[in-house]
Amino acid sequence: MLAIITAGVAPALALMSFFYLKDKITEPITLIVRTFIYGSLIVFPIMFIQYAIDESGHLGNVFIQSFFVVAFLEEFFKWFIFRYVIYQHTEFDAHYDGIVYAVSISLGFATVENILYLFANGIEYAFTRALFPVSSHALFGVIMGYHFGKAKMNNRYVYWNIILALLIPLTLHGSYNFMLSVTDKWAFVIIPFMIILWWFGLHRTRKATH
Secondary structure (H helix, E strand, C coil): CHHHHHHHHHHHHHHHHHHHHCCCCCCCHHHHHHHHHHHHHCHHHHHHHHHHHHHHCCCCCHHHHHHHHHHHHHHHHHHHHHHHHHCCCCCCCCHHHHHHHHHHHHHHHHHHHHHHHHHHHCHHHHHHHHHHHHHHHHHHHHHHHHHHHHHHHCCCCHHHHHHHHHHHHHHHHHHHHHHHHHCCCCHHHHHHHHHHHHHHHHHHHHHHHC
């Protein structure tokens, strides 16, 4: 049990440290812990909603499942927490801060999801889970936080950036799920996708820090 929890938490701590230490003016740990916890807690209502949809028999096709039942629900809940907990917070006073807090919310979600998956399927999946689902959640958070930061620090296109903070992560997340669902040789599509996603996410972190 301890091994599974450790394996489930370790990737999130490593990724959170990576993005946190890139911040020139580090954010308060207490607020990061709080946002991480909020992200962890939203796993349960999302699971309940997804279970209810599954039981209703209205899942629809793979596209609807990937983009709406999974990606929309998960990214919307993260976006909602950021919008109504962090966006007006006094500590959110720099562009890169948006990335730190959005990554924290996303990794809170990814950690609980990862632990539950490892309990259900076994610790042997820990490495691939760390490389792909956990990392992808962190990078979706980078993009969400980048646009929230842009909206907060720039008076131009404020509402458009708030919309993009949801729309782009949702599209990327849905694409990730869709590719996994339509091919057995998932590594041939997911590995290039993750390389591009990392490049895109790191490009956004550089822009935010400057």
